[in-house]
Amino acid sequence: DQQVKQNSPSLSVQEGRISILNCDYTNSMFDYFLWYKKYPAEGPTFLISISSIKDKNEDGRFTVFLNKSAKHLSLHIVPSQPGDSAVYFCAATRGSGDTPLVFGKGTRLSVIA
């Protein structure tokens, strides 16, 4: 049973436009959510996170929105750049840092110049 789902395995966006990556979760105990970016043959790189007490967190071109009632979060990248092309993983956890992250399967974003 997948607790974190990224239903779109891939997404193509034109450079300069908005990229929206979606993530759904089923475990209502999750209270902290993170997005990671991963290039081939490298470890994931932390992008942005959001606590369940917030519904939006913004960092430069990246904004994460959280809808707790729908158990849904999304990552917006504006404007998209070719260097953003990578696989994006949504992850969720609960409690302190001693609990593991539960990852979605990832969405491959391709930003076309």
Added chain:
Amino acid sequence: GAVVSQHPSRVICKSGTSVKIECRSLDFQATTMFWYRQFPKKSLMLMATSNEGSKATYEQGVEKDKFLINHASLTLSTLTVTSAHPEDSSFYICSASTLAGGPSSNEQFFGPGTRLTVL
């Protein structure tokens, strides 16, 4: 930010041999380290949770006698793949969380990963 290193970054070994992968937190102390494995076209799968000074907790389906995990200090955890077989070929990634509490402790800092190829 916190830095986690892994060594080696890439290893090729013969079937039947053992391989040790190190995960180090370079500038912070990590009470807990996690080992993940990435399968092609799949997400990162948690293999085990490693706490300093105690036995690792393995996820269902992960053979603890095959994937030996040792967390000897607050900055080092090792994963040893024993009697490796070609199906063990994969990308192994560790992560570490800090001792600090609060929301930031939910972040996990990932190592760069180790590509294991078993011939």
